[in-house]
Amino acid sequence: MGRFTIPREEYMRSGHVGCQGCGACHAMRYALKALGPRTIISIPACCWAVIPGVWPSRNLDVPMMNSAFEVTGASISGIRAGLDAQGKRDIQVVGWAGDGGTADIGIQALSGMVERGTNVIYIMYDNEAYMNTGIQRSSSTPVGAWTTTTPIGSTGYWEADEKKDMAEIMVAHRTPYVATANIAYPEDLIRKVRHAMEVQGPKFIQIYAPCPTGWRMDPGRTVEIARMAVSTHLWPQYEVDHGIYTINLKPKKTDLKEYVKLQGRFRHLPADFVDAWERRVDRNWERLLEKERFTRELVEKGLLPFHPLHGSSGKRPGGVGSHSADLPTADEVREDGE
Amino acid sequence: MRKVITGNHATAYGAKLSRPGVISAYPITPQTTIVEHIADFIADGELSCEFVKVESEHSAMAACISAQNTGARTFTATSAHGLALMHEMLMWAAAGRLPIVMVNVNRAMGPPWSIWADHLDSVAQRDTGWMQVYCEDNQEILDTTIMSFKVGESRDVLMPTMIAEDAFYLSHTVEPVDIPDQEDVDAFLPPYDPPFKLDVDDPKGFGSLVMPNNYMEFRYLMKLALDRARERIVEVDREFEEAFGRSHGGLVDLYRCEDAEYLIVAVGTTSSTVREVVDQLRSEGEKVGLARIRVFRPFPVDEVRAMVRGVKGVAVLDRVYSFGAFGPFYTELIAALYGQDERPVIKDYLVGIGGRDVRSKHIRDIYSNLKAVTRDGLDSETEWIDLNRPGGGA
Ligand SMILES: Cc1ncc(C[n+]2csc(CCOP(=O)(O)OP(=O)(O)O)c2C)c(N)n1
Ligand code: SF4
Ligand SMILES: [Mg+2]
Numbered sequence: 001m002g003r004f005t006i007p008r009e010e011y012m013r014s015g016h017v018g019c020q021g022c023g024a025c026h027a028m029r030y031a032l033k034a035l036g037p038r039t040i041i042s043i044p045a046c047c048w049a050v051i052p053g054v055w056p057s058r059n060l061d062v063p064m065m066n067s068a069f070e071v072t073g074a075s076i077s078g079i080r081a082g083l084d085a086q087g088k089r090d091i092q093v094v095g096w097a098g099d100g101g102t103a104d105i106g107i108q109a110l111s112g113m114v115e116r117g118t119n120v121i122y123i124m125y126d127n128e129a130y131m132n133t134g135i136q137r138s139s140s141t142p143v144g145a146w147t148t149t150t151p152i153g154s155t156g157y158w159e160a161d162e163k164k165d166m167a168e169i170m171v172a173h174r175t176p177y178v179a180t181a182n183i184a185y186p187e188d189l190i191r192k193v194r195h196a197m198e199v200q201g202p203k204f205i206q207i208y209a210p211c212p213t214g215w216r217m218d219p220g221r222t223v224e225i226a227r228m229a230v231s232t233h234l235w236p237q238y239e240v241d242h243g244i245y246t247i248n249l250k251p252k253k254t255d256l257k258e259y260v261k262l263q264g265r266f267r268h269l270p271a272d273f274v275d276a277w278e279r280r281v282d283r284n285w286e287r288l289l290e291k292e293r294f295t296r297e298l299v300e301k302g303l304l305p306f307h308p309l310h311g312s313s314g315k316r317p318g319g320v321g322s323h324s325a326d327l328p329t330a331d332e333v334r335e336d337g338e
Numbered sequence: 339m340r341k342v343i344t345g346n347h348a349t350a351y352g353a354k355l356s357r358p359g360v361i362s363a364y365p366i367t368p369q370t371t372i373v374e375h376i377a378d379f380i381a382d383g384e385l386s387c388e389f390v391k392v393e394s395e396h397s398a399m400a401a402c403i404s405a406q407n408t409g410a411r412t413f414t415a416t417s418a419h420g421l422a423l424m425h426e427m428l429m430w431a432a433a434g435r436l437p438i439v440m441v442n443v444n445r446a447m448g449p450p451w452s453i454w455a456d457h458l459d460s461v462a463q464r465d466t467g468w469m470q471v472y473c474e475d476n477q478e479i480l481d482t483t484i485m486s487f488k489v490g491e492s493r494d495v496l497m498p499t500m501i502a503e504d505a506f507y508l509s510h511t512v513e514p515v516d517i518p519d520q521e522d523v524d525a526f527l528p529p530y531d532p533p534f535k536l537d538v539d540d541p542k543g544f545g546s547l548v549m550p551n552n553y554m555e556f557r558y559l560m561k562l563a564l565d566r567a568r569e570r571i572v573e574v575d576r577e578f579e580e581a582f583g584r585s586h587g588g589l590v591d592l593y594r595c596e597d598a599e600y601l602i603v604a605v606g607t608t609s610s611t612v613r614e615v616v617d618q619l620r621s622e623g624e625k626v627g628l629a630r631i632r633v634f635r636p637f638p639v640d641e642v643r644a645m646v647r648g649v650k651g652v653a654v655l656d657r658v659y660s661f662g663a664f665g666p667f668y669t670e671l672i673a674a675l676y677g678q679d680e681r682p683v684i685k686d687y688l689v690g691i692g693g694r695d696v697r698s699k700h701i702r703d704i705y706s707n708l709k710a711v712t713r714d715g716l717d718s719e720t721e722w723i724d725l726n727r728p729g730g731g732a
Binding site for chain 1: 407
């Protein structure tokens with residue numbers, strides 16, 4: 001008999017009200033399998049504010065609160081502080097927000113949360129637009145995409161700007177653990193969430209989550225398209241653990257045209273645009289390989305991993321995430337005169 | 339223990355004595371020293387709580403909401419633009435039925451920039467569901483902070499409270515304040531024990547999507563909660579008096595109103611000047627009293643109706659104007675009295691907007707004017723007092 005590679009426990013029951021083939025639903029289901037029942041989730045305005053069901057129904061078996069669109073970082077800071085004040089340190093606090101709630105309206109609260117060293121896991125499920133309000137572009141929408149605020153029209157008014165690189169923004173915050181994940185690679189996703197649970201301080205995971213409704217694609221091909229995002233090198237699967245880059249999958253590159261072809265949101269793109277885009281994707285991939293190589297060099301020189309000064313809400317060690325518990329606290333560093 | 343301290347220092351003591359689990363706040367003049375005093379308390383080991391130093395007031399309120407949702411008592415303080423930035427989250431706190439306590443230092447809104455006393459900031463949050471208590475002195479701020487936790491946390495209320503203190507007149511002015519002993523406050527204010535919270539052993543969802551067939555009931559429950567709060571505020575004021583020997587007047591603080599023919603209605607620190615003038619006028623044989631509206635939400639409808647019985651004329655002093663209408667305290671008073679058989683002449687006087695001093699002379703002038711319009715009929719519903727260019731383009 002084969003070994004199960006995905007936990008059998010379910011904390012997301014059937015009966016969600018998301019669309020058919022919704023990648024965001026896969027993302028939550030796998031993440032909760034990793035997180036388990038001692039988890040509290042805060043969800044801002046986004047598709048996932050609706051997906052659990054209409055009151056009084058609810059398909060999640062963990063406590064959750066809804067919060068305003070832009071406050072996820074502050075909300076989970078508050079949950080962590082409230083639990084810490086009551087000595088409840090063994091509970092995972094998770095923010096679960098879309099790309100709009102993360103990269104746009106919520107980036108200020110997220111930046112503050114990370115800068116304060118808050119001991120939480122922030123998960124951004126990335127469906128690359130404001131889906132809940134009907135497919136408007138976000139700063140995470142890929143270049144070239146159709147959305148309802150980047151309609152093609154007669155002038156080719158598609159999304160003109162490149163996707164904002166949230167993972168790199170989080171790396172620049174010296175976030176102890178940053179990872180990208182993808183619903184087509186559940187074992188990898190679960191491993192990353194589990195690792196995040198062990199790390200002290202803020203953790204950021206960005207999950208690629210296809211949206212058949214917004215991407216104008218066949219809901220039966222969600223996983224296939226998600227795999228192609230990785231094989232085209234468009235969506236590298238990597239993690240940055242205390243500053244050290246690791247690319248988790250280095251697949252043989254496949255054609256971006258094949259990926260584009262399956263999604264109505266790219267239907268209008270001329271072939272030379274896709275070619276130019278692909279060259280940019282290749283350069284991004286090369287840069288990432290270099291970052292992996294370079295940060296390994298820094299490890300050899302003793303410059304990485306970096307040691308965060310902060311623990312949860314300040315100086316108190318302990319609680320969930322023991323990974324860096326052996327690292328110096330702010331007080332110890334001060335004593336060392338470092 | 340008696341100390342000579344500012345309103346902001348009294349605020350910090352009130353918060354500390356209430357033993358909050360979490361404080362989250364962001365600095366803004368003239369609230370800043372509240373945050374600083376709290377930081378000092380924590381740094382000196384006098385206060386043990388989580389202090390979440392957020393990057394904005396919006397996040398401060400969001401953090402308080404989420405922390406309170408876990409079952410922790412929370413406190414914050416802000417002013418003017420900070421309060422305005424919180425607007426969305428104020429509604430979230432109230433509808434989330436989270437009895438957060440916040441002190442708002444009443445400051446004028448820009449532009450033009452101004453940091454002085456004005457009630458527009460808090461009055462503009464009138465319909466959020468928060469209780470609002472306007473204080474007259476530093477002792478009242480400290481005591482009201484403690485009382486507000488008790489009122490808000492009552493199982494049949496579960497609503498947040500905003501305590502309003504006038505910029506500089508209270509925030510930065512020192513007065514002798516009695517600081518109660520911690521044991522006495524502990525005996526008065528039991529630990530926060532909400533009926534529902536974020537709990538991994540009893541997982542519940544908060545704030546899920548609700549259809550129109552149920553939404554209205556949630557709002558109706560909030561209405562009932564604030565109706566009940568009217569009684570709780572008075573009860574808790576009485577309990578406080580039993581425990582600490584002082585009362586702040588419950589919903590409306592009446593001063594020399596027995597047998598009064600004229601009432602001056604005031605809010606916040608203007609009341610102290612009115613008190614002085616009432617004493618002068620009484621000694622001159624005038625039958626006048628002060629009615630200080632202490633609680634603006636829930637509005638003290640019954641108290642207002644009772645207080646005008648037998649009264650001929652009422653002057654409302656509004657430190658805020660609702661553009662295109664009237665002063666808000668005036669409007670509320672009129673609304674409570676319309677439909678009563680006996681109605682006095684009521685006139686609205688706009689005073690002290692943006693921190694302009696309201697002097698005894700102004701109050702005496704207002705009183706003379708009130709007597710005249712009561713006798714001769716209203717000249718206009720509202721009058722702006724002490725304008726630099728009366729009738730001009732000021
Ligand atoms: C302050 C505020 N502005 C706008 C909205 C409307 N709104 C709700 S969800 C949403 C888009 C969410 O996009 P994203 O975060 O990417 O999540 P998705 O819906 O795509 O899952 C918007 C614009 C809101 N709820 N609050
Ligand atoms: S719109 Fe997209 S993200 Fe939202 S529920 Fe439907 S498929 Fe999922
Ligand atoms: Mg989205």
